[in-house]
Amino acid sequence: MISRLLKVTLTEWKLFFTDPAAVLLLVVAGVLYAFYYPTAYVNQTVSRVPVAVVDLDHSAKSRELTRMASATQQVEVKAVYNDMLEAETAMAREDIFGFMVIPENMEKDLLNKKPTKINIFTHGAYVMLHGTIGTAFSTCALTVGAVSKVKAIALGKKVPSAKAMAMRDPIPLSIQTMFNNTGSYSNYVVPSVLVVILQQSLIIGICIMGGARGHRRFRRNYRYSEVENESLPYRYLGRSLAYFLHYCGFILFYHCFIYNVFDFPRRGELLPMVVFAVVFLSSVINFGMCLSQVFLHRESSMQLFLNLSIPILFLANFSWPSYLMPNWMVAISYILPSTFAVPAWLSIEQMGGDIYDVAPKLYLLAIQSVVYLVLGMFLTHVRDKTHFNTGDM
Amino acid sequence: MLKGLLKTIGKIYFGHKIVLWMILTVLPVGVSVFMLEMFSSEIVQHIPIGIVKQDNSQLADRLERALQSSPVLNVKLICHDMGECEHAVIRGDLQTFIVFPNELERRTLRLEAPVIPVYSSGQNYLTNMFATKEIRAVLTDVGSELFTASFEDPIKTEIHSVGNIEGNYQGFLALGLVSAMFHLAAMLVAVYVGSFPLRDKRVREFYQYAERSWLTLGIASFVPAVIILWLEYMGCYAYTHRMLMPMGFEEFVMVSTAQLLMVICCVGAGMVFVGVTGVMRIATGVSGVIGGPAFAFAGQTFPVMAMPFAVRCFAFVLPLTHVLRVQSMMLLGDVGMLASWEVIKLMAGMALFWTLFGGLTMVLRWQYRLKHDSQMPVVVDEGNPVAVVRSRFKNLLEKIRRRKND
Numbered sequence: 001m002i003s004r005l006l007k008v009t010l011t012e013w014k015l016f017f018t019d020p021a022a023v024l025l026l027v028v029a030g031v032l033y034a035f036y037y038p039t040a041y042v043n044q045t046v047s048r049v050p051v052a053v054v055d056l057d058h059s060a061k062s063r064e065l066t067r068m069a070s071a072t073q074q075v076e077v078k079a080v081y082n083d084m085l086e087a088e089t090a091m092a093r094e095d096i097f098g099f100m101v102i103p104e105n106m107e108k109d110l111l112n113k114k115p116t117k118i119n120i121f122t123h124g125a126y127v128m129l130h131g132t133i134g135t136a137f138s139t140c141a142l143t144v145g146a147v148s149k150v151k152a153i154a155l156g157k158k159v160p161s162a163k164a165m166a167m168r169d170p171i172p173l174s175i176q177t178m179f180n181n182t183g184s185y186s187n188y189v190v191p192s193v194l195v196v197i198l199q200q201s202l203i204i205g206i207c208i209m210g211g212a213r214g215h216r217r218f219r220r221n222y223r224y225s226e227v228e229n230e231s232l233p234y235r236y237l238g239r240s241l242a243y244f245l246h247y248c249g250f251i252l253f254y255h256c257f258i259y260n261v262f263d264f265p266r267r268g269e270l271l272p273m274v275v276f277a278v279v280f281l282s283s284v285i286n287f288g289m290c291l292s293q294v295f296l297h298r299e300s301s302m303q304l305f306l307n308l309s310i311p312i313l314f315l316a317n318f319s320w321p322s323y324l325m326p327n328w329m330v331a332i333s334y335i336l337p338s339t340f341a342v343p344a345w346l347s348i349e350q351m352g353g354d355i356y357d358v359a360p361k362l363y364l365l366a367i368q369s370v371v372y373l374v375l376g377m378f379l380t381h382v383r384d385k386t387h388f389n390t391g392d393m
Numbered sequence: 394m395l396k397g398l399l400k401t402i403g404k405i406y407f408g409h410k411i412v413l414w415m416i417l418t419v420l421p422v423g424v425s426v427f428m429l430e431m432f433s434s435e436i437v438q439h440i441p442i443g444i445v446k447q448d449n450s451q452l453a454d455r456l457e458r459a460l461q462s463s464p465v466l467n468v469k470l471i472c473h474d475m476g477e478c479e480h481a482v483i484r485g486d487l488q489t490f491i492v493f494p495n496e497l498e499r500r501t502l503r504l505e506a507p508v509i510p511v512y513s514s515g516q517n518y519l520t521n522m523f524a525t526k527e528i529r530a531v532l533t534d535v536g537s538e539l540f541t542a543s544f545e546d547p548i549k550t551e552i553h554s555v556g557n558i559e560g561n562y563q564g565f566l567a568l569g570l571v572s573a574m575f576h577l578a579a580m581l582v583a584v585y586v587g588s589f590p591l592r593d594k595r596v597r598e599f600y601q602y603a604e605r606s607w608l609t610l611g612i613a614s615f616v617p618a619v620i621i622l623w624l625e626y627m628g629c630y631a632y633t634h635r636m637l638m639p640m641g642f643e644e645f646v647m648v649s650t651a652q653l654l655m656v657i658c659c660v661g662a663g664m665v666f667v668g669v670t671g672v673m674r675i676a677t678g679v680s681g682v683i684g685g686p687a688f689a690f691a692g693q694t695f696p697v698m699a700m701p702f703a704v705r706c707f708a709f710v711l712p713l714t715h716v717l718r719v720q721s722m723m724l725l726g727d728v729g730m731l732a733s734w735e736v737i738k739l740m741a742g743m744a745l746f747w748t749l750f751g752g753l754t755m756v757l758r759w760q761y762r763l764k765h766d767s768q769m770p771v772v773v774d775e776g777n778p779v780a781v782v783r784s785r786f787k788n789l790l791e792k793i794r795r796r797k798n799d
Contacts, residue, residue: 021674032682039704040690046699085728091555092722092729097696110547117549124557125565125721129696131522138550145548153541166504167540171456171497173532174508175525178482180515185695188518193689208674299592299674300412303581306681307420310570310688311427317485321520324434329427343485350516353483360484 004230008238011227013246016209021298026205026243030250033197038262041186048076049132052087052099055080059107065144069100074136091123098122098133100141110148128185179265179351187264191350192318192342194254195280199338200309202247202281203288207301209239210292232384236377240285247285251277255349267352275355276341276348279365283337286372293379316342340364397604401613404602405586416585417621421578425571425629432567440524443470443478443490450498459535460491465527475512482514489513489524501539556724557637564637565724566693569717571633572655573688575626576713579656580680582618583663587755588673596762607756615660623649623656637724644723647733651719654740658712659684661747668754671762687713693721715740 016022053066070077078096081087087099101119109116120137122130146168154164180187227235255273259266295301314320315333322330333339344361347353355362406413442460446453461468470487472478478490492510500507511528513521537546557565590596603610627649634640640648662683666676689695690707691714697705708714715736722729722736 021678024675024678029678029682033686036682037686037689040700040708041695042701042704043699046696049696050698088555088725088728092725092732094718094722094732106548113547115545115547115549117551120550120552121555122552123721124554124724125693125717126696127519127566128694130552130554134552138552141548141550142546145546148547149541149544152547153544156544163504166506168544169533169536170501170504170506170539171452171532171536172506172508173511173529175511175513175529177513177515177521178479183515183518185518188516189689189694297412299585299677302674302677302681303412303416303585304420306577306581306677306685307416307424307574309685310574311424311431314428314431318517319519320431321437321440321517323439324437325431326433329431346516347483347485351483351514353480357480357483 004234005238005241008227008230008234009242009245011225012209012239012242016205016242019209022205022208025201025208025302026246029201030197031253033201034194034254034258035261037193037197038186038190038258041184041190042262044182044184044186046128046132046185047073049074049098049129049136050078050096051075051133051137052079052081052090052096053077054084054087054099054101055082056104057102057106061107061110061144062102065100065102065140068140068143069137072136072140074132087121091121094123097126097129098137100137113152186262187350189319190262191264191346192316193313194258195342195345196309196313196316196338198247198250198254199284199336199341200305200312202243202284203291204301204305206243206285206288207292207295207305208298210289210295232377232381236289236380240282240289243285243288244281247281248277251281259349265350268349269352269354272348272353272355272358275362276344276358279362279369280337280341280344283341283365283369283372286369286376287337289376290372290379293376293383312336312338315339318342318346334364337365337368340368394604394606394609397602397606398609398613401599401602401610402617404599405614406617413582413585413589416578417582417618418625421574421622422625422629424574425633428570428574429567429633432564435564437520437523438464439467440465440489440520440527441467441469441487442524442528443472443481443487444468445472445475445478445490445492447495448493448497452498452501453493456493456532456535459531460528463527463531465523466531478512482512487514488517488520489528491528504540556721556726564633565721567633568630568637568720569688569691569693571626571629572652572716572720573691573713575622575629575652576655576659576687576711576716577680577684579618579622579659580663580666580684581677582622583615583660583751584667584673584676584680586614586618587664587667588671588676591667591671591758591762592673594766596759597766600759600763607759610759611752611755615664619653619656619660622660623653626652626656640723641726643727643730647730647737648720648723651716651733651737651740654737654744655712655716657744658740658747661744661749661751664751664755665747668751668758671758683711687711690714691717693717712740712743715743 016026051069053069055062055066066077066080069075079090081099084101087096090096091099099121101121103116103118106116118141120134122133124130149168150161150164153159153167154161157164157167159167177183230238255266255268291301315329315336316338322333340361344358344365347358347361444457444460446457457468460466470478470481472481472490475492478487481487482490490512492512494507494509497507497509509532511525513525515521590599599610603613630648630652631640663676663680666679667673670676670679690700690704691711692708697708697714700708719733719736722733
């Protein structure tokens with residue numbers, strides 16, 4: 001029994017290693033993307049963002065504020081302008097991505113205990129830069145303001161400066177980041193993308209091989225093949241085993257090599273990793289086996305899934321929360337293994353979650369796997385009985 | 394020539410299977426609308442947070458009420474201990490949790506400034522950023538009212554996002570994603586249109602339809618695709634833009650010009666992939682490898698300036714990077730016009746290069762295939778007859794017969 005199964009497995013393996021299109025997707029894509037995608041984010045965070053200061057005050061205080069902004073790590077003050085139009089033009093040229101406007105009479109107003117407002121302008125198209133520039137400039141401005149306020153409290157309430165400081169901010173916050181301490185963009189985006197890459201390349205690869213089986217020339221060439229005439233369960237499970245073993249290798253490669261090369265956190269424990277690999281791969285493989293019975297041309301699955309890769313990534317709940325999506329969209333997302341696999345992988349590998357933490361998601365993947373297994377076998381049975389007109393003889 | 398052109402267009406676009414119309418219209422438009430619906434709530438709200446209340450004082454209750462009343466936050470869990478909240482973060486049920494430490498109120502009243510730890514997951518960049526910003530604002534607000542309510546902050550800051558007043562980054566992200574969709578779709582369509590005659594061995598048939606003119610065949614194959622994709626792209630862009638501020642006429646002209654040039658560049662690139670590889674599945678794979686992750690390299694999510702030099706060069710070659718620059722420059726109004734004009738000139742050069750290069754490689758590939766096919770015996774599949782070849786051949790035979798009879 002096992003030898004019959006392994007025979008199908010080895011034949012399938014041999015078949016996709018001799019097919020250039022399948023090699024491109026099932027071998028090259030998985031390796032290439034793993035290097036290609038994270039390289040863009042190898043610097044991890046954005047620092048020294050070019051900015052400017054529009055100084056309308058020209059006072060000692062405004063120069064102090066400019067110096068403070070220059071000293072921060074997040075931004076680099078490229079220029080000090082005298083009017084806003086110059087700064088706006090520089091921002092349009094993308095020489096700078098934000099600027100701070102120090103109002104006229106700021107120092108005078110501070111001395112006269114009159115409140116003053118500092119406006120910070122950031123480029124509306126770049127969310128990351130908005131956060132970085134906004135935080136850097138407002139920290140500097142509020143620090144200058146805090147010093148003045150502490151002085152005012154100390155004088156007004158007649159308390160020592162230490163007490164005045166405590167009265168200004170009686171419940172200070174300390175924000176701790178639990179799992180992505182450096183605030184790295186690559187740690188946030190790449191692990192999720194790697195799971196989607198595994199899913200997409202595997203589904204398209206299986207469909208390419210399935211598409212070939214819908215081709216008349218394939219049927220002619222392999223009509224006397226022992227493996228192609230094997231009974232349905234052996235044929236189905238043997239082929240699935242080939243993809244499963246192949247992609248287990250990819251998960252190991254990502255965990256042991258790619259995560260090391262790009263310095264991603266590796267907190268995954270053995271048991272949840274193994275269970276994840278089993279349920280995720282079986283769900284994707286069975287899903288792919290179902291779809292492979294639908295496409296008649298080998299390229300059709302590529303054309304469909306390449307177009308769908310962006311929505312599939314966003315449906316995985318890693319970037320845009322699912323509770324903000326319409327309900328019908330959430331329902332569609334339940335069809336895809338990545339919807340549960342991406343959060344489960346992040347919990348295991350990035351956050352060091354144990355088997356109990358990820359169990360609800362793994363159960364859902366297991367249910368998907370069983371449903372697609374039954375459907376896949378049924379569709380394979382239907383296709384076996386179908387006469388094809390596609391392709392050359 | 395016009396008759397031949399129209400006949401060839403009809404044969405390619407209307408005498409063909411559904412796949413072409415799927416990848417030309419249904420998928421790009423459908424996926425764009427899908428993405429817009431995904432971001433229909435526009436801003437991040439109701440971020441699930443937890444609270445560990447070690448102090449059951451009036452101040453802790455006041456802070457909790459303040460957090461609950463924030464529309465950005467959703468206090469989903471009151472944990473008994475830190476471990477409970479930590480596991481909820483790992484499970485993905487919470488994004489952040491706050492600890493109100495023991496004796497919070499007593500120490501606050503004694504001006505000991507007890508620190509409130511806020512633990513953020515850090516794994517979800519956008520949600521965590523909004524959550525911590527809001528928590529800081531809410532708690533600082535309550536804190537400032539405790540002792541120094543009469544003391545106004547001497548310096549206040551106001552952060553303006555130029556061209557995106559409501560801070561609707563999802564709206565702008567959707568614009569970028571729509572562009573990325575059409576960037577990929579244009580390559581895939583060009584690959585399909587350029588390579589299906591090769592796959593189905595129909596180069597000779599189309600060449601006959603185009604009255605033996607490679608130029609006519611090229612125009613008939615690719616120009617309708619460019620026009621259709623451009624119109625769809627403009628429509629989807631305008632539909633997406635309603636989430637942001639209204640678009641002026643000049644902005645519309647500049648952006649749509651950039652979009653047309655991007656579509657031409659991508660179609661040209663698709664032609665090159667087919668011309669070089671000559672196989673649909675390999676050319677589709679190459680388009681996928683280049684066009685699929687293009688959005689990640691185009692600089693809208695992670696700035697190009699922070700990428701390594703080699704990646705910056707790759708980003709520069711992608712038409713998507715430039716069209717996104719024009720779109721973002723247009724957010725700044727009139728001051729962005731001059732700078733975006735420079736980008737459009739660059740894109741025009743790129744479009745010319747890709748069209749010429751693509752045209753050359755396609756013609757060489759078609760010529761090669763025509764020569765190759767003419768050396769092969771013609772196999773007529775009874776189930777799927779090649780109508781044109783047979784009818785012309787039949788006509789010719791009939792002509793010869795008639796002449797003989799005459």
